[in-house]
Amino acid sequence: MESGNRSNRQLSSALCYSSSTKGGQARSPSVIVIGGGIAGLAAARALYDASFQVLLLESRDRLGGRVHTDYSCGFPVDLGASWLHGVCEENPLAPLIGRLGLPLYRTSGDNSVLYDHDLESYALFDMDGKQVPQELVVEVGKIFESILNEANKVREEYNEDMSIQQAFSLVFERRPDLRLEGLEFKVLQWYLCRMEGWFATDADNISLKGWDQEELLPGGHGLMVRGYLPVINTLAKGLDVRLGHRVTNIVRRYNGVKVTVEDGRTFAADAAIVAVPLGVLKSQSIRFEPKLPDWKEAAIADLGVGIENKIVLHFEKVFWPNVEFLGVVADSSYGCSYFLNLHKATGHSVLVYMPAGQLAKDIEKMSDEAAANFAFVQLKKILPDASSPIRHLVSHWGTDINSLGSYSYGAVGKPHDLSEKLRIPVDNLFFAGEATSLSYPGSVHGAFSTGLMAAEDCRMRVLERYGELDLFHPVMGEEASISVPLLISRM
Ligand SMILES: Cc1cc2nc3c(=O)[nH]c(=O)nc-3n(C[C@H](O)[C@H](O)[C@H](O)COP(=O)(O)OP(=O)(O)OC[C@H]3O[C@@H](n4cnc5c(N)ncnc54)[C@H](O)[C@@H]3O)c2cc1C
Numbered sequence: 391m392e393s394g395n396r397s398n399r400q401l402s403s404a405l406c407y408s409s410s411t412k413g414g415q416a417r418s419p420s421v422i423v424i425g426g427g428i429a430g431l432a433a434a435r436a437l438y439d440a441s442f443q444v445l446l447l448e449s450r451d452r453l454g455g456r457v458h459t460d461y462s463c464g465f466p467v468d469l470g471a472s473w474l475h476g477v478c479e480e481n482p483l484a485p486l487i488g489r490l491g492l493p494l495y496r497t498s499g500d501n502s503v504l505y506d507h508d509l510e511s512y513a514l515f516d517m518d519g520k521q522v523p524q525e526l527v528v529e530v531g532k533i534f535e536s537i538l539n540e541a542n543k544v545r546e547e548y549n550e551d552m553s554i555q556q557a558f559s560l561v562f563e564r565r566p567d568l569r570l571e572g573l574e575f576k577v578l579q580w581y582l583c584r585m586e587g588w589f590a591t592d593a594d595n596i597s598l599k600g601w602d603q604e605e606l607l608p609g610g611h612g613l614m615v616r617g618y619l620p621v622i623n624t625l626a627k628g629l630d631v632r633l634g635h636r637v638t639n640i641v642r643r644y645n646g647v648k649v650t651v652e653d654g655r656t657f658a659a660d661a662a663i664v665a666v667p668l669g670v671l672k673s674q675s676i677r678f679e680p681k682l683p684d685w686k687e688a689a690i691a692d693l694g695v696g697i698e699n700k701i702v703l704h705f706e707k708v709f710w711p712n713v714e715f716l717g718v719v720a721d722s723s724y725g726c727s728y729f730l731n732l733h734k735a736t737g738h739s740v741l742v743y744m745p746a747g748q749l750a751k752d753i754e755k756m757s758d759e760a761a762a763n764f765a766f767v768q769l770k771k772i773l774p775d776a777s778s779p780i781r782h783l784v785s786h787w788g789t790d791i792n793s794l795g796s797y798s799y800g801a802v803g804k805p806h807d808l809s810e811k812l813r814i815p816v817d818n819l820f821f822a823g824e825a826t827s828l829s830y831p832g833s834v835h836g837a838f839s840t841g842l843m844a845a846e847d848c849r850m851r852v853l854e855r856y857g858e859l860d861l862f863h864p865v866m867g868e869e870a871s872i873s874v875p876l877l878i879s880r881m
Contacts, residue, residue, distance in 0.1 A: 418443045419852040420659035422649050424637045424676075427455025428834050429822040430665030431625040432841025433848070438629055440849055445657060446629055447649065449636035450792050453626050455667070456824075457834060459617030460783055463704045465738050466617030469785040470700075471834045473497070473506050474614060476607020477878050482842070483621065483835045488874030490620050494612030495735035496880040497714055503535050503581070505588045506611040510880075511714040511734065514580060515772035522577060522719060530570065530577040537561055537568055545598050551803045554585075554601055555593040576719035576726075583726035583746075589799045590696025590832070592747040593723065600800025605829040612878045613735045618834065640664070641679040642817050660852050661818040663844045668812070668825035669695045669794025682816060689811035692804040693825055695795030697788040698746040699753065701765040703779040705739045710773055716741070718771055724749050727768040734881065743768065750796075751788060758784040797832035798825035813840065818851065820844040 419442050423434040426448030438444045452458070456470040474483065474494060487494075498508035509531060514522040540561040541554065552560075562569050570578050582593055589596050639650035640662060647662040670676065671690045681687070710716060714734045718727040724747075732740040743765035745753050753761050762782035769776050787796040800806060813826035822844035823837055830836025 419661075419856065420445075421848055421852070422447060422647065422657055422659045422662045423665060424640070424649065424662060425455065425665035425667075425823070426450075426453040426626070426631060426633075427665060427667070427823065427837065428457055428622065428625070429824065429826075429837040429841035429844075430455075430663065431622060431629075432838045433663045433665060433820075433822050433845040434629050434631075434841075435625045436842055436845035437849065440845070442849070442852075443659070444629060445659065446631045447635040447637055447651060447657070448631060448633050451633050453631065453633070454619060454622040456787065456793060456796070457618040457622055458785075459619035460702075462783070463702075463738070463740070463781055465736070466619065467702050467704075467732070467738075467740060467742075467783065468614065468617050468700075469702065469783060470787070471618055472613055474612045474835070474876075475506065475830075475833050476609050476835065477612040477876055478607055478609030479873060481607050481609070481835050482839045484876055485873060486621060486624065487614075488876050490624060491874075491877065492620060493615045494876060494878040495615050496610055496612050496878050497735075499610040500608055501606075502610075503531055503538070504584050505606075507584070507715060512717065513711050513713045513715075513772075514577065514717040514719055516573060516576065516719055517771055519772050519774060522573065526574065527577055530574050531581065533568055533570065533574075534578060534581040536565075540565055540568070541598065542602070545601075548598075551597055551599040553594045553802045554596040554598055557598045558593070573719070576721060579721065579723045580717055580719040580726045580728075583723035584728065586723055587698055587728065587744060587746040590698040590746050590750075590796045591694060591799050595694060595696070595747075595799070595801060597800040597802045597804065597806075600804075600806055603800070603806065604831055607830070607835070612876070615736050621834075637666075637676055639677045639679065640819065642819055644817075647818055660855075661820065661848050663820045663822055663841075663848060665822040665841060665844070667695075667793050667795060667823060668693060668798050670792070673791075673794055675791070678819075685811055686814070686816060689808045692801065693808040693812060694799040694801035694804075695825070696747065696797065696799050697750040697754070698744060698796045699750045699785045699787055700783075701743040701745075701753075701761055701785075702781075702783040703741045703743065703762065703765060703769070704781040704783075705741070705777060706780050707777075708733050708739045709775070709777060710741065716769075716772060718768055727765075727771075729769065741769065746796075754786055754788050758782065799832070813843070815844075815847055815851070818848075820848045820851075 423430045423446045434446045458470040459466045502508040541557040544557045636652040641648040650656045716729040720726045730742040822840040826840045827836035
């Protein structure tokens, strides 16, 4: 991964702070990027292209973070992000994905109540294996939309925040006609379960005031058929990346930063971009000296981070219906299940079970075998003759010390400017990552944009300081504006 195709690129523990001149010779400003997810890589790439000396420190033995494409089945399967949310030119990732010619599989158009799915191709089942009639699913979907509209009114009427669950209780008091029973109630729970999946947390944690504040780009949602990794690899090309470097300490002084990793080695530069997950910041496993300002610490503490996991079941052959997703409805959203059928999009005989919130937390306590078996038992409820998987893959985003959560959400009763506070630089420390995205939190494109933004802030600050602004290019260079149409299809 380490490049060295430009001389004077390697930063080391001996690197001095001053950026302007040394022995009369000008040298490039330097930056250390902490975290090699999409945000850190976007920042590192942009600053490298703007002639900075860039060193990227990544704790894992791989790049990508919550983008993790696994190839152990003999084909790509994403254990983290797999959708491009917003298949349109405005999507900041569109130029890169278009240029790489990566195909997308559309799973929904704009404004679906199910976010990344619509009801074009699916099958829902009751616990006893009986398929729920499609008309009933559509009808309950409309009722769910009405409930959300009513919840929106509650939001406008009340000054104080409440959870989505509390708002729904108010809605049912006002509109008893929206209360459902029997199978319809169970289908409603399934819609709620998908909403909880979108936020990676249960309805009693989702803030009514925060809900619906994030923006959705137009163009619907497309699955990355060949996985997200090519995007990561392209961004990382030629960068000086140090894998297995877990940062434990960041010291900032007026003239630079000093970053220490687990084994005691220290690296120095003019500035640093902190692009580790919110969960890692919450755990306080990285010590800041001097400590971060109170408003920054409060933002870290108050912003929520939820859990969604993937349990990938690879089968010898396909025995399930040829639909985009399968679901099991139940008496509570906790008991509902959702399986993404990758065969439809990629041709591989794989189902991906995706639990979120408390269910995901509970499953993370199990061994991988037990978790895969749990998912298989859910599948057996709807397809009793299902044959056992030949392989399974299980993600642990909640307990993995490199993530400690899947993605951020606005918690009940907390201010709604926390992402912005998380993003605001502190001296020569810049912050990036999905949780710092105002408009597109919890997404790959949101995280990518924050990396570019942090890079630009960093460039401005470092160069203003040394009066060298005219020497370097802006970080969002010409390349980013070349437009190649996205390749999206549906079968
Ligand atoms: C199951 C799941 C499904 C998802 N689905 C989608 C989807 O379909 N579409 C979508 O747009 N988004 C999705 N997301 C969200 C998306 O993956 C994230 O928003 C995005 O990848 C976050 O990027 P990031 O760079 O902010 O953080 P990360 O990718 O987490 O990168 C942070 C990096 O910091 C490293 N790190 C941690 N601690 C240290 C340390 N002390 N020192 C050095 N390095 C450290 C980590 O190892 C990691 O590589 C999903 C996420 C999950 C978990």
